Amino acid sequence: DAGVIQSPRHEVTEMGQEVTLRCKPISGHDYLFWYRQTMMRGLELLIYFNNNVPIDDSGMPEDRFSAKMPNASFSTLKIQPSEPRDSAVYFCASSSTGGGSTDTQYFGPGTRLTVL
Amino acid sequence: QKEVEQNSGPLSVPEGAIASLNCTYSDRGSQSFFWYRQYSGKSPELIMSIYSNGDKEDGRFTAQLNKASQYVSLLIRDSQPSDSATYLCAVNKNTDKLIFGTGTRLQVFP
Numbered sequence: 207d208a209g210v211i212q213s214p215r216h217e218v219t220e221m222g223q224e225v226t227l228r229c230k231p232i233s234g235h236d237y238l239f240w241y242r243q244t245m246m247r248g249l250e251l252l253i254y255f256n257n258n259v260p261i262d263d264s265g266m267p268e269d270r271f272s273a274k275m276p277n278a279s280f281s282t283l284k285i286q287p288s289e290p291r292d293s294a295v296y297f298c299a300s301s302s303t304g305g306g307s308t309d310t311q312y313f314g315p316g317t318r319l320t321v322l
Numbered sequence: 323q324k325e326v327e328q329n330s331g332p333l334s335v336p337e338g339a340i341a342s343l344n345c346t347y348s349d350r351g352s353q354s355f356f357w358y359r360q361y362s363g364k365s366p367e368l369i370m371s372i373y374s375n376g377d378k379e380d381g382r383f384t385a386q387l388n389k390a391s392q393y394v395s396l397l398i399r400d401s402q403p404s405d406s407a408t409y410l411c412a413v414n415k416n417t418d419k420l421i422f423g424t425g426t427r428l429q430v431f432p
Contacts (some may be wrong), residue, residue, distance in 0.1 A: 237418065248424035249410060251367070262419065298364055311420065313365035 208232075210314035212298050218232045218320045224286040227317045229298030230279055239311060240273055240283050241297040249297070255281065295319070323348050323358055330336035334352040335419050343426050347422045350354030355394045358424070360425065370396060381386055401430045412418040 211230040231238045239254040253263040255275045263273070270289070275281040285308055287291055295318050299311040327346050335341045343357075354373050358366035371383040372378045372394065383396040394413075398405055408425040415421070 249422040251419055251421075254418060256418065310368045311368070316365050 210298055210300055210312055212287035212294065212296075214317060214319050215315060216239070216318050216320075218322065219230045220287055220322050221289055223286045223321075224284065225288045225290030225292075225319060225321075227283040227296050227298075229281045229314060229317070231281070231298070232312055235300035235302045235312075237301045237303065237311075238275060238281050239299040239301075240281070241296060241299065241313075242294045243316075244294045252283070285319075288319075293319055293321050324423075325349060325421045326411055326423035328409075328411050328426045329413075330424060331427040332429045333426055335401050335428070336399060337403060337430055337432050339401050339430075341401045341405065341428055341430070343396040343398075343409050344393060344427065345395065345413075346393045346422055347411075347413045347421075349413070351390075351415050352389075352413045353416040355369065355385070355413040356414075356420065357385060357396045358385075358410040358412060359392075359407045359421075360410060362367075363422050366410055398428075402429075403430045404430055406430050 213228045236257050240252040241249050242252055243249045252265045253273045254261055258275045271285055273283045295316045297316045298314045301311045325348050357370040359369045359432045360366045370383050370385040372387045375387050375389055377383045382399045386395045406429050408427045411423040412420040
C-alpha cells in the first residue's frame with residue numbers, strides 16, 4: 207500500500223492567494239482527518255470525515271478554511287484568502303475506524319505551507 | 323488549562339539509559355491514550371496505545387496509565403540515538419477525535 211498521499215509537499219504563496227491542499231487516504235479507510243501543526247500550538251485537528259461526510263469541523267479556524275471529500279479516495283483543504291499566520295505543516299491522516307479505537311491513524315507526509 | 327500537557331523538553335539522556343516521558347490530561351472521561359513518535363521533518367507514527375490502568379510493554383517501550391491521577395507516561399529502555407525525536411501524547415474522549423499534546427523532544431546522546 208502506498209500509504210496516505212499528500213500534495214504538494216511544499217507550497218509557498220503570497221498573502222491573499224488561494225491555496226489548495228490535496229490528500230488521498232489509504233484505500234479502504236473510512237475516516238479522514240486534517241491536522242495543522244505549528245511550534246506554538248502543536249498538532250491541531252481541523253476537520254474529519256467519515257464515509258466522505260464531514261463529521262466535526264469545529265477545529266477549522268475561520269471561514270477562510272474549507273474542506274471537501276467528493277469521494278472515498280480524495281479530499282481537499284482550501285484556504286482562501288491565505289494569510290501569513292496560516293503558515294504551518296498540514297497533515298492528512300486516515301484510519302479504518304475512529305480515533306478512539308484500537309486502530310491506527312496513518313499520517314501522510316504533510317504539506318509545508320509558507321504564506322509570505 | 324490545556325487538555326493534554328507535556329513538557330516540551332528537550333529531555334537529554336545518555337545512550338543506554340531509560341528515558342521517561344510524561345503527559346497529563348484534563349478530562350476524566352478520557353478513554354484511550356496514545357504515544358506517537360515524530361522525527362524532525364517527518365509525520366507522526368503510532369508507537370504505543372493504552373486503554374486501562376497499569377503498564378503495557380512492547381519491546382523497549384512501556385506505557386503507563388494512571389486514570390486517578392490523570393497521567394500517562396512512556397518509558398524507553400536502553401535508549402538509542404535513533405530514539406531521538408519528538409514524542410506526542412494523544413488522548414481520546416470516547417469520540418472519533420484525538421487531542422494531541424505539543425510533544426516532548428527527546429535527545430539521546432552517545
